[in-house]
Amino acid sequence: xxxxxxxxxxxxxxxxxxxxLWWGSRPNGEEDPSGPKDDIVVLxxxxxxxxxxxxxxxxxYEEDTGIKVVDASYGGEYGKLKAAVESxxxxxxxxxxxxxxxxxxxxDGILLRIGExxxxxxxxxxxxxDEYGIGADLYSxxxxxxxxxxxxxxxxxATWKDFWDIESFPGPRTMKRDPRFTLEIALIADxxxxxxxxxxxxxxxxxxxxxxxxxxPHIAVWWTTGQQPIQLLTDGEVVMAAAFGxxxxxxxxxxxxxxxxxxxEGIIDIEYWAVLKGSSSLERSLDFIKFASSAEPQAExxxxxxxxxxNINAFSHMDEEYARKLNTHPDNYETQLLFSASxxxxxxxxxxxxxxxxxxxK
Amino acid sequence: xxxxxxxRRDRRRFWVGVPLAWIMFGLGLPVLELARxxxxxxxxxxxxxxxxxxxxxxxxxxxxxxxWISLQVVFFTALVAYPIAYVVGHAAERxxxxxxxxxxxxxxxxxxxxxxxxxVLLQRTGxxxxxxxxxxxxxELQSFMHSRFAxxxxxxxxxxxxxxxxxxxxxxxxxxxxxYISRVFGATTFxxxxxxxxxxxxxxxxxxxxxxxxxxxxxxxxxELLGGGKGETMxxxxxxxxxxxxxxxxxxxxxxxxLLIGTVVSALLAMYxxxxxxxxxxxxxxxxxx
Numbered sequence: 001x002x003x004x005x006x007x008x009x010x011x012x013x014x015x016x017x018x019x020x021l022w023w024g025s026r027p028n029g030e031e032d033p034s035g036p037k038d039d040i041v042v043l044x045x046x047x048x049x050x051x052x053x054x055x056x057x058x059x060x061y062e063e064d065t066g067i068k069v070v071d072a073s074y075g076g077e078y079g080k081l082k083a084a085v086e087s088x089x090x091x092x093x094x095x096x097x098x099x100x101x102x103x104x105x106x107x108d109g110i111l112l113r114i115g116e117x118x119x120x121x122x123x124x125x126x127x128x129x130d131e132y133g134i135g136a137d138l139y140s141x142x143x144x145x146x147x148x149x150x151x152x153x154x155x156x157x158a159t160w161k162d163f164w165d166i167e168s169f170p171g172p173r174t175m176k177r178d179p180r181f182t183l184e185i186a187l188i189a190d191x192x193x194x195x196x197x198x199x200x201x202x203x204x205x206x207x208x209x210x211x212x213x214x215x216x217p218h219i220a221v222w223w224t225t226g227q228q229p230i231q232l233l234t235d236g237e238v239v240m241a242a243a244f245g246x247x248x249x250x251x252x253x254x255x256x257x258x259x260x261x262x263x264x265e266g267i268i269d270i271e272y273w274a275v276l277k278g279s280s281s282l283e284r285s286l287d288f289i290k291f292a293s294s295a296e297p298q299a300e301x302x303x304x305x306x307x308x309x310x311n312i313n314a315f316s317h318m319d320e321e322y323a324r325k326l327n328t329h330p331d332n333y334e335t336q337l338l339f340s341a342s343x344x345x346x347x348x349x350x351x352x353x354x355x356x357x358x359x360x361x362k
Numbered sequence: 363x364x365x366x367x368x369x370r371r372d373r374r375r376f377w378v379g380v381p382l383a384w385i386m387f388g389l390g391l392p393v394l395e396l397a398r399x400x401x402x403x404x405x406x407x408x409x410x411x412x413x414x415x416x417x418x419x420x421x422x423x424x425x426x427x428x429x430w431i432s433l434q435v436v437f438f439t440a441l442v443a444y445p446i447a448y449v450v451g452h453a454a455e456r457x458x459x460x461x462x463x464x465x466x467x468x469x470x471x472x473x474x475x476x477x478x479x480x481x482v483l484l485q486r487t488g489x490x491x492x493x494x495x496x497x498x499x500x501x502e503l504q505s506f507m508h509s510r511f512a513x514x515x516x517x518x519x520x521x522x523x524x525x526x527x528x529x530x531x532x533x534x535x536x537x538x539x540x541x542y543i544s545r546v547f548g549a550t551t552f553x554x555x556x557x558x559x560x561x562x563x564x565x566x567x568x569x570x571x572x573x574x575x576x577x578x579x580x581x582x583x584x585x586e587l588l589g590g591g592k593g594e595t596m597x598x599x600x601x602x603x604x605x606x607x608x609x610x611x612x613x614x615x616x617x618x619x620x621l622l623i624g625t626v627v628s629a630l631l632a633m634y635x636x637x638x639x640x641x642x643x644x645x646x647x648x649x650x651x652x
Contacts, residue, residue: 005636016568079615104610177591221508237486237505349609356601357420360427360593 039068043092056301069351085110090278095287103345112275128310135310138328141181142266149239165277171239177222179355186211247348249306263332269339271324396616428597432578437520443525451537480516508590525570532566
């Protein structure tokens with residue numbers, strides 16, 4: 001019958017579509033987990049960042065050990081990691097995560113404890129060593145300004161107070177649409193000394209919002225992707241930005257954009273290597289992390305990508321003039337505020353809700 | 363009801379049912395799974411999460427904002443799409459096909475790219491700003507970005523092809539015949555528009571409005587990039603993404619998703635409850651008879 005053959009045709013078409021979708025949804029660049037493991041899969045942030053990691057960590061590790069390093073990329077979404085652990089399908093041996101994700105992961109119990117594994121951490125910054133993660137590098141959220149708006153020879157912004165000073169430095173600004181970093185910056189601008197921002201483990205949220213109220217009319221854009229503020233600064237759409245320091249650095253030094261980076265009063269945060277529950281082998285993952293946090297690869301990475309090393313000895317393997325420009329160089333490190341992931345792990349949900357509501361207030 | 367009629371209806375049920383099942387499979391299962399996981403993983407219980415998001419001003423306001431922006435997009439899309447549909451519908455066959463192809467082809471370009479194109483056009487140093495300065499409208503360069511205006515403009519641009527296609531599909535190839543016949547009977551262009559063209563295409567415009575409304579309610583990337591992250595341009599998808607991706611908070615994320623789905627369904631029901639709309643939609647099923 002005619003309609004019967006039609007049903008068959010539809011079923012065939014539907015299974016074909018299903019098969020294509022299934023095939024297309026298989027993760028790329030990841031080995032079949034059932035096969036023999038002679039490689040290690042590292043989840044990182046992609047782009048120029050991962051290229052620098054490949055040159056500094058992945059390729060040398062392959063040469064040393066014969067173990068192939070496969071890199072996968074993500075946008076730092078904590079939800080993706082949690083979902084992988086909960087579904088019992090963890091395709092990555094090592095993940096590169098932000099400090100907030102590390103803290104949240106500990107709380108949710110999705111990370112493997114690596115603390116007892118006799119890790120020689122004596123060369124690493126003590127702040128960057130955690131029971132559940134080993135520091136990979138440090139990034140800053142820093143002040144950047146446009147040098148056409150504020151040229152050399154005239155007064156240039158140097159502090160968050162200047163960022164708030166509309167009279168002396170007129171023009172639109174941009175900040176991260178994220179209560180993290182932004183509230184800290186608001187408090188610094190309001191005159192709270194760096195060492196009192198997290199006094200007794202808490203942040204003065206009310207005072208921060210009061211301070212933000214004063215700058216709010218001048219924030220033209222609340223940015224969400226890292227390259228957004230750089231573009232806005234370069235194009236002159238804004239005159240000042242609170243943005244990722246490394247990105248301002250690259251625009252200024254490598255791309256010759258009319259922007260200037262200020263390390264002073266930046267908020268500095270640690271990125272970690274961590275291992276998710278359900279990863280195939282903790283030993284193998286740790287072996288890679290040990291290599292990646294040793295001095296020479298760390299120096300190589302920081303030379304290729306302007307993020308500070310966690311290994312204190314890395315600086316001695318670097319060009320001294322260049323080392324001085326990095327955010328963890330002692331000269332710069334002391335002028336910055338170390339981000340408190342533990343405060344945010346406890347308070348982020350509530351404060352983020354308040355921040356979003358505040359954005360919509362007139 | 364004769365045999366043919368019943369047979370035809372069965373066939374129609376089949377053709378509607380299979381795709382519908384496919385869609386529900388792709389939509390329903392994940393939503394149910396999300397609800398299950400969230401109910402299991404929430405510290406406060408499913409009900410408490412719902413109570414929180416429905417009583418917190420932030421979520422009410424963002425949801426209202428989402429609906430309001432979407433309605434504006436529907437309105438402006440219809441406004442832009444109607445003249446286009448008129449021209450395409452009445453063009454000579456070859457030209458019409460070319461125009462139709464040109465409109466459809468814009469859908470091949472990713473929404474992200476089309477959104478970035480608008481950032482280039484609207485920024486302070488962009489061509490629009492420069493042109494207005496050289497025409498003497500403004501004294502200095504102006505940015506049109508990072509406002510609700512930019513968001514509605516960008517979304518309208520992205521949605522226009524859907525509306526044009528919907529309007530044209532309602533009347534198909536018969537438009538030029540209608541136009542010819544109307545003229546033979548002495549109708550002016552205005553009369554033709556009001557008495558023939560608009561009624562003939564109304565069903566498509568309604569379907570298109572429904573489609574554009576649904577798609578707009580879930581928009582994420584365009585309001586993010588063109589809106590500059592301000593409160594007035596925040597849409598509910600942004601908050602859902604934050605809950606799921608950033609916080610890994612399944613319960614609130616799922617509850618917000620369900621709220622969005624509920625809004626979509628209510629919006630459709632509200633549209634259907636307007637008598638005039640209902641008349642047109644109900645006629646859909648009896649198309650073959652006419």
